[in-house]
Amino acid sequence: MLAAGAVVLGLVAGSYGVAAAASGNGSSDGTTTESAPAAPASQNPWGAQRSDETPLTGEPLAKVKAAALAEVPNATIVRVETDADGHAAYEAHILKADGKPATVYVDKQFEVVSVESR
Numbered sequence: 001m002l003a004a005g006a007v008v009l010g011l012v013a014g015s016y017g018v019a020a021a022a023s024g025n026g027s028s029d030g031t032t033t034e035s036a037p038a039a040p041a042s043q044n045p046w047g048a049q050r051s052d053e054t055p056l057t058g059e060p061l062a063k064v065k066a067a068a069l070a071e072v073p074n075a076t077i078v079r080v081e082t083d084a085d086g087h088a089a090y091e092a093h094i095l096k097a098d099g100k101p102a103t104v105y106v107d108k109q110f111e112v113v114s115v116e117s118r
Helices: 002-023 058-069
Strands: 076-082 091-096 101-106 114-118
Touching: 058 076, 058 091, 058 101, 058 114
Parallel strands: none
Antiparallel strands: 076 091, 091 101, 101 114
């Protein structure tokens, strides 16, 4: 009886995980690259979008992405937003080509200030 209950619980939990994965977590504002899937939780040390940081759109988004990719070629952009911690005006959360996460900090002139590897 206990084993059957554990199996049912496992199936329910697994079904939830499959449904959550199938729903996707990309966004229409361009904060995730369309060609790459969102980073798995184990490769997303940044966590969810903070309430005191705003996702970028339009020209600022394009310029921060370009600056980040020029600084760290072949990276995948995960999320681009304002920076509330005071490192710079903007931050681009990326996965480097080797899969390691990093944050590229960009100032208001769209120049890279620093890159912080995780």
